[in-house]
Amino acid sequence: MLNMGGPATVPETHDFLKNLFSDGDLIPLPFQRFLAPIIARRRTPSIEKQYTDIGGGSPILRYTKFQGEGMAKLLDELHPETAPHKAYVAFRYVRPLTEQTAREMKADGVKRAIAFTQYPQYSCSTTGSSLNELFRRGTAGDVGEDVQWSVIDRWGTHPGFIEAVAQNIEIALSKFPTSTRKDTVLLFSAHSLPMSVVNRGDPYILEVSASVSAVMDRLGHSNPFRLVWQSQVGPSAWMGMQTGEALKGLARLGKKQVVLVPIAFTSDHIETLYELDLEYAAEARELGIEVHRAESLNESPVFVRALADIAVQHLRDCKSGKGPVSTQFGLRCPGCTNATCAKQKEWFARGGR
Numbered sequence: 202m203l204n205m206g207g208p209a210t211v212p213e214t215h216d217f218l219k220n221l222f223s224d225g226d227l228i229p230l231p232f233q234r235f236l237a238p239i240i241a242r243r244r245t246p247s248i249e250k251q252y253t254d255i256g257g258g259s260p261i262l263r264y265t266k267f268q269g270e271g272m273a274k275l276l277d278e279l280h281p282e283t284a285p286h287k288a289y290v291a292f293r294y295v296r297p298l299t300e301q302t303a304r305e306m307k308a309d310g311v312k313r314a315i316a317f318t319q320y321p322q323y324s325c326s327t328t329g330s331s332l333n334e335l336f337r338r339g340t341a342g343d344v345g346e347d348v349q350w351s352v353i354d355r356w357g358t359h360p361g362f363i364e365a366v367a368q369n370i371e372i373a374l375s376k377f378p379t380s381t382r383k384d385t386v387l388l389f390s391a392h393s394l395p396m397s398v399v400n401r402g403d404p405y406i407l408e409v410s411a412s413v414s415a416v417m418d419r420l421g422h423s424n425p426f427r428l429v430w431q432s433q434v435g436p437s438a439w440m441g442m443q444t445g446e447a448l449k450g451l452a453r454l455g456k457k458q459v460v461l462v463p464i465a466f467t468s469d470h471i472e473t474l475y476e477l478d479l480e481y482a483a484e485a486r487e488l489g490i491e492v493h494r495a496e497s498l499n500e501s502p503v504f505v506r507a508l509a510d511i512a513v514q515h516l517r518d519c520k521s522g523k524g525p526v527s528t529q530f531g532l533r534c535p536g537c538t539n540a541t542c543a544k545q546k547e548w549f550a551r552g553g554r
């Protein structure tokens with residue numbers, strides 16, 4: 202289960218940021234090895250405060266373990282041919298790091314593995330970065346040379362995922378009076394992307410939009426909705442409209458009720474618990490808007506079942522000869538010039554050999 206991870210405790214914030222700013226797939230910096238520790242050190246106090254304010258750390262490891270254990274148990278029932286199943290967590294910036302997990306898998310004698318991204322929608326900067334790291338570890342022999350790999354690289358319109366999000370929206374909507382419920386705006390909010398990444402053909406914006414569209418279809422277009430973008434960092438141009446600006450605009454339009462919907466991450470983190478729940482909710486209240494947030498997928502049984510279904514479908518596709526990767530996987534961003542991306546895709550397409 203590939204993801205970025207987050208600091209489980211406040212003192213781990215610095216190392217998280219240092220690893221994050223050292224990742225050239227996420228943030229290409231000149232003199233990266235030199236600049237990354239400097240930027241990380243400068244940003245640590247403000248981000249530490251945010252993790253303190255949300256209860257002392259990121260819950261992502263706890264939720265990912267919960268989801269993974271639930272998925273593995275379901276897989277034993279749904280796909281006994283490949284039982285027993287075990288979920289390993291491989292984070293990019295905090296423990297358990299890809300490197301540590303790779304060694305653990307080797308020690309366990311794993312012979313068949315699925316690199317299962319936990320980002321629903323594909324971006325070169327997120328899933329791409331995790332696959333590049335796994336490729337480096339795999340080719341360095343950290344996982345074991347004889348492991349057969351396949352890849353689940355995106356699943357943003359899977360009906361089970363869409364159902365889980367839709368159910369959480371319905372719960373949030375039910376907190377508004379029946380008489381005004383249908384006027385409530387569903388404001389889908391996803392982590393933004395620098396325009397430089399969008400403009401090289403990264404599919405993330407398109408895939409997040411497709412998720413939103415599928416959720417609205419499932420809800421029968423019961424409410425007005427918009428997709429907006431949050432958490433941009435630094436002075437460069439990022440994908441907009443920004444979530445905070447959208448709330449101001451909705452207030453100007455006389456809207457009084459909003460459901461905020463996180464759509465690009467599977468568990469709570471500072472974007473939901475700090476930015477949405479503390480910052481934007483307070484801003485909205487000042488603007489005279491009542492806000493409820495759709496809960497993150499966290500411990501949703503519908504979502505755990507969706508993960509298992511995605512894996513079963515993938516195992517069947519592998520067996521029926523559709524190959525170890527999706528058809529989308531082979532198509533790199535037209536503007537991607539990252540040499541590791543190219544090598545990684547070839548390596549996984551051969552089953553990681």
Ligand SMILES: C=CC1=C(C)c2cc3[nH]c(cc4nc(cc5[nH]c(cc1n2)c(C)c5CCC(=O)O)C(CCC(=O)O)=C4C)c(C)c3C=C
Nearest residue numbers: 207227228244324326327392394395398434465470471472
């Ligand atoms: C699908 C989710 C995410 C995408 C896409 C994404 C792209 C992206 N992010 C940065 C820069 C930073 N991201 C930071 C933290 C962070 N990012 C995501 C998710 C996505 N990022 C998460 C879940 C987190 C963890 C923080 C949290 O919310 O718990 C940070 C560090 C925090 C900070 O310093 O503000 C940076 C920096 C870029 C440049 C980028 C696309 C290229």
Ligand SMILES: [Fe+2]
Nearest residue numbers: 325537539542
């Ligand atoms: Fe790439």
Ligand SMILES: [Fe+2]
Nearest residue numbers: 392393432434
């Ligand atoms: Fe980010």
